[in-house]
Amino acid sequence: MAKERGRNTYAFYTGEIADGLQERLAMETGLRRALERDELLLYYQPQFNAATQRLTGVEALLRWRHPEQGLIPPNRFIPLAEESDLIDALGGWVLRRACAQARAWLDAGLAPVRIAINVSGHQILHQQLVEELEAALHSNGLSAGDAAIEVEITESVLQGVEHSGKVLQRLRDIGIRVAVDDFGTGYSSLSVLKQMPIDTLKIDRLFVRNIPDDTDAKAIVSAVISMAHTLGLRVVAEGVETSAQLGFLREEGCDEVQGYLLGFPELPEQIALLLRAQGAAAVLPAGPA
């Protein structure tokens, strides 16, 4: 009896593992095909000056337009790509696509706009990031001046101070800015932040979400903003969804905001409209309240 149940349990688990494995294999094959068949695309979410609500830049966010499953968000395939060698191909595609987009917006007569690109720790580790970015800028006839590129890394990248520091410094040497994404969810020490060649801290949505009801969240956000300013860093708050959050962030001197309150991730045509509207008006009309 016990033996039988044991065997069944075993069968159950192997079945589950096999299913999971199969799903991952299918996903991996699908992703390789997605690259070949041009099923990937970038959305762009606007970032605004917190005080003036002028558009300051956009963040490129990857999507996979799956032939059967529709639009798949990055959290469902990036982690898998990071476990295989696929992240390098995917990351390379993102860099080239974003630079091509910068070129297209310029060609449409729009003012240069900063583009933030999410970069996986693996891309920093595997080294070719700097060369790939240089090549992508060059092949689109862009200088660092007309394409203000910002690379977003996570705090975990800062752990490898020696190696990461060198790569980030090389990025800055070619005019690319560096932002630390999801700040507050990792374990960066002050000394590491001070030591690393970075320009921007992005406060994680987790903290912004609990403003203004949660006094702890408010204290953390204020502390991060003043600490960042002390270190000479620009602060962007992520996931701003309410005008109360925006109000608090503005009062605390947060430099920029990004979130559904002011703009969703959009296709390039929508961003072009936004850029055009901004070119016409000195100040953007306030976003939806």
Ligand code: C2E
């Ligand atoms: P992230 O870099 O922190 O990007 C912000 C995420 O928050 C995006 O999700 C965005 O759509 C979402 N978001 C923006 N405003 C709000 C808001 O007001 N409320 C809420 N609830 N969410 C908001 P998305 O596009 O699903 O991306 C998820 C994550 O996937 C990104 O987090 C980033 O870590 C990763 N990712 C996206 N594109 C790429 C890429 O090209 N390469 C790499 N390596 N990772 C990427």
Ligand code: MG
């Ligand atoms: Mg990001």
Ligand code: MG
């Ligand atoms: Mg983030």
Ligand code: MG
């Ligand atoms: Mg994130």
